[in-house]
Each structure stands twice: as C-alpha cells, then as structure tokens.
Amino acid sequence: MQACKADPVLRRCAGTIPNEIGHLPRLEEFVLGGNNLSGLIPTSIFNMSIISMISLDSNQFSAFPSNPLKAPLPISFRNLSTLLETIELSNCSLRGYIPNDIGNLSSLTLIALDYNLLSGTIPTSVGRLHNLQDIMQLDLSSNSLIGPLSEEKEKGESCNRDYLLASTSMEKSFIPRTSKCECATNGFTESSLLGDGGFGSVYKGTLSDGMEVAIKVFNLQLEGAFASFDTECEMLSNIIRHRNLIKVISCCSQIDFKALVLNYMPNGSLDKWLYFQNFSLDILQRLNILIDVASALEYLHHGYETPIVHCDLKPSNILLDDDMGAHVADFGIAKLLGGGDSMTRTMTLATIGYMAPEYGMEGMVTRRGDVYSFGIVVMETFTRRKPTDEIFAGEMSLKQWVANSLDAGAIVKVVDATLLGIEEDHDFVSKRECLSSVMRLAVGCSAESPEERVNMQEALATLKKIKIKFLKDVGGGVEQPSSSRIRIF
CATH class of the missing domain: 1.10.510.10 (Transferase(Phosphotransferase) domain 1)
Structure with a gap:
C-alpha cells in the first residue's frame, strides 16, 4: 500500500490515500492535513456513516476533471454522513465547480475550500447551511468563483440573517455586524473581559447556538491599532488552517469598530x-x-x-x-x-x-x-x-x-x-x-x-x-x- 510513507526530514506523509480507508465504519475523524499526499481523494471516505470531521488541507491531490467548468468538484456531497460537521480542503489544488447538493449537509459547522482552483458560480444551496449562521466558518476565498453568496428561502421562512458580504482582505464569505459581537459578550462587560492585549481587549462571548468564542476588539484610539488589525487580517488570509494556530472564525470591520472572532481557548495562556x-x-x-x-x-x-x-x-x-x-x-x-x-x-x-x-x-x-x-x-x-x-x-x-x-x-x-x-x-x-x-x-x-x-x-x-x-x-x-x-x- 502506497499511502502514508513518512518523509524522514519533514515528518510528513506522502503518497496516496488507499480507497480501503472507507472500510473503517467507526471512524469519527479523518485528519491528514499538512502532508504531501497526491492522487484521488477516495470516494469511500464520504460514505462512512458516523464521520464528523474530514480534514485534508494543504495537500496536492492531482486527479482533476478535464474541463473544470463543466465538471463538479471531485467530491460527492450527496452521500456524506449527516453527522459531518467539518470539511477542511484548503490548499489542495482542487478544480471544478461546487455542486448544488452541498446544501444537503445539514450538520455542517465548518467548510473550508479556500486556496484551490475552483470555478463557476457559488450555488444558492449554500444558504441552506444554517449551522454556519453564527459560526461563520465558510471560506471560499482565493478561488475563481463568481456571483454573490445568496441565501435560499425555505418554505415559510424569511431571510433575515444579520450578515454582510465581507470586503476585507480576509475574503471571508460573511462577517457579523457589531451588534452580534455586543450580544455575544453582553455588551462587552467587565465580567466577560479575558484580558488586554497590545492594541485592544479580548472578551469571552457566547453565540446564539451556544458556541463559546473569544472576541478581540481593537482600541482604535491607540496608534497602530488600524495597522495591527489589517496585518492580522492579511496574515490570516495567507495562513491555511493548522491545528496549532488559533482559528479565526470571522472578522468585523467597520469605520468605528474592528474585531476578530476567535476560537475560545478554555485553558488560557x-x-x-x-x-x-x-x-x-x-x-x-x-x-x-x-x-x-x-x-x-x-x-x-x-x-x-x-x-x-x-x-x-x-x-x-x-x-x-x-x-x-x-x-x-x-x-x-x-x-x-x-x-x-x-x-x-x-x-x-x-x-x-x-x-x-x-x-x-x-x-x-x-x-x-x-x-x-x-x-x-x-x-x-x-x-x-x-x-x-x-x-x-x-x-x-x-x-x-x-x-x-x-x-x-x-x-x-x-x-x-x-x-x-x-x-x-x-x-x-x-x-x-x-x-x-x-x-x-x-x-x-x-x-x-x-x-x-x-x-x-x-x-x-x-x-x-x-x-x-x-x-x-x-x-x-x-x-x-x-x-x-x-x-x-
């Protein structure tokens, strides 16, 4: 079996992923990011019944459709487990368009397809992924996708998400308005303050779905605060996810308010x-x-x-x-x-x-x-x-x-x-x-x-x-x- 041959210098896995990997019915998380893998992403991965995480970011999968404008992304979203919460496929050299059945992944709380070679129009079915509403882990940036990210109306449902299309250098799909951050922290009260940093303060917050986050609010009265915010956005837009880097869920960039919404780290520093x-x-x-x-x-x-x-x-x-x-x-x-x-x-x-x-x-x-x-x-x-x-x-x-x-x-x-x-x-x-x-x-x-x-x-x-x-x-x-x-x- 050719898969997972370790590089003795970089300690990374090279080769291909065997299709037999799908014969592990009890597998809950499949994490092979940051390696030197190539070839096909086995379709059997997407048929595992209880899998909740698929993380294959920063690899070089090389089997592409010959005409990416007429062929879907070489991943079957139709048969994926309804328990799947996380898909991380950033920086994988993937081509093709995003199929409309991506909207069937009702439990999805994170999907990262940034820094690929995707093309075509963003499907409207993405708007059905309601578990992304507050978590905002939807990253389609640094591709060749066209069209606005819109929301499909379900029968009897009104479209009232309080989000804006992102215009920052992070190129995230949505960013929350200031009111969302204020609500999450009870108005940035002292009781939610985690600590002060060089250019602002960090507050603990709870989103409407119960997820705990840390919200870094920049003090724009301090010299260098604007530049620091822009630098963090620029850096984070160039960093493909890594398990040991703090994850930025989203950012809020308005004239008089700038903040980053981060994963909350319960054990502090x-x-x-x-x-x-x-x-x-x-x-x-x-x-x-x-x-x-x-x-x-x-x-x-x-x-x-x-x-x-x-x-x-x-x-x-x-x-x-x-x-x-x-x-x-x-x-x-x-x-x-x-x-x-x-x-x-x-x-x-x-x-x-x-x-x-x-x-x-x-x-x-x-x-x-x-x-x-x-x-x-x-x-x-x-x-x-x-x-x-x-x-x-x-x-x-x-x-x-x-x-x-x-x-x-x-x-x-x-x-x-x-x-x-x-x-x-x-x-x-x-x-x-x-x-x-x-x-x-x-x-x-x-x-x-x-x-x-x-x-x-x-x-x-x-x-x-x-x-x-x-x-x-x-x-x-x-x-x-x-x-x-x-x-x-």
Whole structure:
C-alpha cells in the first residue's frame, strides 16, 4: 500500500490515500492535513456513516476533471454522513465547480475550500447551511468563483440573517455586524473581559447556538491599532488552517469598530500555567506544548509558499485548548517574507527579552528571529523565569544563565524545582537528561548569530526525539491516542 510513507526530514506523509480507508465504519475523524499526499481523494471516505470531521488541507491531490467548468468538484456531497460537521480542503489544488447538493449537509459547522482552483458560480444551496449562521466558518476565498453568496428561502421562512458580504482582505464569505459581537459578550462587560492585549481587549462571548468564542476588539484610539488589525487580517488570509494556530472564525470591520472572532481557548495562556498560583505543568505536558508551538512555527516558516514570521512569540501568545493543546495566537506584527531565506525590515518593536538581537538593533525580520524567540520560550517554560526577571542584570541573561548551567553540569540548579523531585527518585536521572537535552536545543535556537541557529524543522524533529526517549526511559512506552482518530503529524 502506497499511502502514508513518512518523509524522514519533514515528518510528513506522502503518497496516496488507499480507497480501503472507507472500510473503517467507526471512524469519527479523518485528519491528514499538512502532508504531501497526491492522487484521488477516495470516494469511500464520504460514505462512512458516523464521520464528523474530514480534514485534508494543504495537500496536492492531482486527479482533476478535464474541463473544470463543466465538471463538479471531485467530491460527492450527496452521500456524506449527516453527522459531518467539518470539511477542511484548503490548499489542495482542487478544480471544478461546487455542486448544488452541498446544501444537503445539514450538520455542517465548518467548510473550508479556500486556496484551490475552483470555478463557476457559488450555488444558492449554500444558504441552506444554517449551522454556519453564527459560526461563520465558510471560506471560499482565493478561488475563481463568481456571483454573490445568496441565501435560499425555505418554505415559510424569511431571510433575515444579520450578515454582510465581507470586503476585507480576509475574503471571508460573511462577517457579523457589531451588534452580534455586543450580544455575544453582553455588551462587552467587565465580567466577560479575558484580558488586554497590545492594541485592544479580548472578551469571552457566547453565540446564539451556544458556541463559546473569544472576541478581540481593537482600541482604535491607540496608534497602530488600524495597522495591527489589517496585518492580522492579511496574515490570516495567507495562513491555511493548522491545528496549532488559533482559528479565526470571522472578522468585523467597520469605520468605528474592528474585531476578530476567535476560537475560545478554555485553558488560557501558557503564561498563566507557568506563573499563576495553583497551576502547574509536568515535564511531558511542557514538552507537548512546545512540540505544538514548534509545529505551528514550522508550518508558518516552511509549510506554505510564502513564509510568515510571527515576530512576537511569548507565553502569553500561546493559548491552550480543553485538551491542553497549544495554539499560537496574535499576528498583529507578523510579516510575510518573499520566500526562501529572504528577510525584511520593520520599525515595529517586539517584546523585550524575546526578540532576536538583529531584530532589536536593525529591525531585521527573518525566520531565524522566530527561532530565537522560541528558544527563549523553551528556557522560560522549563525554568519558570521570564527573560526580564530581576535576577538577570548586567551581562547575565536567561540565555547565559542556562548556557552556563549546561557547561557546568548544573542543570538541576536552573530548571523549575517541581519537575525533578529528589535524587533518590527512580526517574530522577531520566528527567535530568531530558531537561538537559531540551535546554541544549533552546541554547541552539537562541544563538547570537542567526546563521548559528537551527531552523524550526530541526527544532521540531529534535523535540519529538527527546519526547520519545523520555517516554521510553520513564514509562517504557508511548502515549496512546484518546479517541477514534487518524492523525498524522
């Protein structure tokens, strides 16, 4: 069977998906995004009776109709499970028109067909997908589709959706009016405030269908707020979905009000878990969080034709979902690069302590700048010391403190004391070796010279190896998946 042959460097799956995959009747989620898959999308996938998610974004499926204007998208919407809630087929090189039977997917809450080669007219049956009314996860952007997105009237039903056609650079199909955001947050009350950011505030909201969201409202009185909103929209329009990037549900862009509606992360930020009282993380949890962050950065830097540099990676911009999965957020000062090892310059300062030397002194933005920030975040995650901690003065920095401990074989003196236990513990040596390996990687990421730093592909691969060895040393095995999923990273 040709499918799922792993690339040893990028750790991606290549080849084709076997049609026999449809013989798994109890499969609930089919997730193979961000790989190098090609060929046909097997029709058997769309016949599985209880499947709720199909996520195949960022692959290169190559079997197209010969005349896409006269042939439908090579996917059968007619036989899809009525339980299906999510279809993610962004950036898959798909051709054809969208068939009218897409309107039969009554349970659909997300459909992403952006960045393909679709053509023809948007079918009016899309208007029957009422579960998209508030979730607004309908993305048909960056195709060659024509005609307005309209809504079909059901018998006895009036068309009164309170949505506008999007005109922002995100090219989303709809955006909610300000009143929807106000209603979701009870008028942006203090009780719904999650926190303040550089250019505004983030509120917790509940949509009319019960979905919890985070609404980032920009303070337009602040200098740079308009530019930050536009930058986030531009970045998010260039990012194909990745499981470790915060998902933007929709945006609201009016003259006097600008906001982003985001997936709500119930476990807050990494910063909270490191420093707030009564919160703690063990070694494996911290490793998993950093692997998620590295996966997101690896995708931003290497997974798409236009590299994206985040420019402001820090624990407060790493958000945790209900399973403690990490999602990189806040693209307010991110930069698009021209490709390869290109660079750009900026006058916008990032957060002191996390930005690379060449960024702070010269405004130079490259992918290696994010790598530097990642190295600092790794050190902070395992030491619970911020780079701006008062113990770092003069020439002593978090980076130098950790490097000195490695040279002296004294890693136990700098890492979070809660992680190691006492020397008599059975796993003490395994934990110490794991933490030493992690810190060596962090020092390699944060080298003074950009040329001496590893890249995110190498950093991600190293972290995964460290985790595998740690699991083998302390438990003799590997983590088991918690649900019925196929997920290849």
